[in-house]
Amino acid sequence: MRVLLAEDDLGLQHIYGRILRDAGCDVVITGDGAEAFQLLQTEVFGVALIDVLLPNMNGLELLEYVLSAEHLSATQPILMSANRSYEVQVRQYPRARFLAKPFQLTQLRDMVSVLV
Numbered sequence: 424m425r426v427l428l429a430e431d432d433l434g435l436q437h438i439y440g441r442i443l444r445d446a447g448c449d450v451v452i453t454g455d456g457a458e459a460f461q462l463l464q465t466e467v468f469g470v471a472l473i474d475v476l477l478p479n480m481n482g483l484e485l486l487e488y489v490l491s492a493e494h495l496s497a498t499q500p501i502l503m504s505a506n507r508s509y510e511v512q513v514r515q516y517p518r519a520r521f522l523a524k525p526f527q528l529t530q531l532r533d534m535v536s537v538l539v
Contacts, residue, residue: 470499471499482504501522
């Protein structure tokens with residue numbers, strides 16, 4: 424499964440990317456919201472794992488796009504943030520999931536493994 428990982432922390436990019444690859448995913452990584460938007464416009468992903476606070480375009484804007492784009496109708500959006508107040512916003516969308524940072528790496532692995 425192809426996974427878009429949009430995370431601006433380089434250390435977390437490495438850790439999350441490794442977990443996803445170990446789960447059998449083909450991972451495309453970006454640290455910029457605008458670049459993530461461009462990727463979402465032109466490619467199809469099974470999962471979009473998106474940090475809420477990204478430079479140039481935030482994760483909530485990306486979530487809106489994923490949910491509205493016809494070619495991404497099968498994409499599972501998962502948003503991440505240390506700010507739990509974003510969870511309320513994300514949960515308004517039945518298709519979206521939320522991971523509160525910091526989370527156990529097994530949580531990420533298990534969530535994605537169900538989708539693979």
